[in-house]
Every structure is written in C-alpha cells, then in structure tokens.
Amino acid sequence: MVGSDTNPQPGQIVLIKSGRDAGQYAIIIRLMDERFVMLADGGRKKFDCPKKKNIQHLQLLNYISPEVQTSLEETGRVTNGKLRFALAKYVNEFVYDMKKGVSFNGERRCN
Template identity: 65%
Template sequence: MSDSDSSPRIGQFVSITQGRDAGQYAIIIRILDERFVLIADGDKRKYDKPKKKNINHLELFEDVSPEVQSSISESGRVTNGKLRFAVTKFVNEQITDLEKGELIDGERRCN
C-alpha cells in the first residue's frame, strides 16, 4: 500500500470499486475518519448529498484537484459545476494516457 492509499486527501480523485456506483469516478470532499470519506462528482452525487464510502472500496489516485482543494479550504464548499469539470477533465486525461500506451499495473499496454 502506498502513502496515497493510506491517507486520503480532500480533492483527491478516486475510482469506486465496490457498490452500486462501481466503475465511476469521484472526488473526496471530506474525510470523516481513518476509514470513511465523503465523495461527490457534481452530477449523480452532488456536493450537498455526498456518498459516504469506506476507503477500502475506493481506488485512490495520486492526482488531486487544486481547484476543488482550494475552494473547500477557502469557503468550506465547492460548486457542483467545479466538481463535474474536474472529474471530466481527469477522466479524459486518464483515457488519453491509456490510449497512448501508458503503464497499466506495471505492464505496457499494446494497441
């Protein structure tokens, strides 16, 4: 387990691995304790109604959205539009990287 897996951060991108929303991406908007976080994507999960998730049911990415992080630290909240924009941008960059043949789980993907 890497440091990012053991310590979630506000604004960090996650992929949901368990539950109804499995396969979707979201952003951590609050850390409840060492085991649970609140996540939102601005679309299905709005900031006002986030999903409580066990961090063991999430894949944490190294990437953190500086816009979301600064907005939450400055005003205590973030707009759903900003969450949607950040998640969409992150997903598009991830897909682009995969198409270019970036490393996946330590193996090079061949197109």
C-alpha cells in the same frame, strides 16, 4: 498535483471499486474518520448530498484536483460544476491517455 496512495485528502480523485457506483470516478470532499470519506461527483452525487464510502472500497488515485482542493480550503464548499469539470479534466487527460496506451511518469501529472 500528485497525492498519496495511503492517506485520502479532500480534492483527491478516486475510482469506486465496489457497490452500485463501481467503476465510476468521484472526488473526496470530506474525511469522516480513518475508515470513511464523503464523495461527490457533481452529477448524481451533489456536494450537498454526498455519498459516504468506506476507503477499502475505493482506489485512491495519485491525483488531487487543485481547483477543488483550493475551493474546499478557502470556503469549505465547492460547486457541482467545479466537481464535474475536475472529473472531466482528469478523465480526458489521464484516463484517455492510458486507454490509448500512452505511458507517462508522475511528473506529467503535475500540471
């Protein structure tokens, strides 16, 4: 599912640009206010102990995990396994393709 670059949404995958976790991917699990979000990756940052991060320190990616988004909407929670699965799926499908030099348009992202 394609998301917006300007408004963060729960379930959206982000690339951390600064701080100790710079260069790593995470998923927005909660919006705090207009400046901060809570991130988790299911590994080092679990759902029950997420990382508070300034939106300016994140690169919002045009991908929202439908599994994570649905789980958050229905129950208000998501399992750490589902977070790891969503991140692995994104990295395997999109990041790997970009590193291979395969170009794709926005329609391919909507699976």
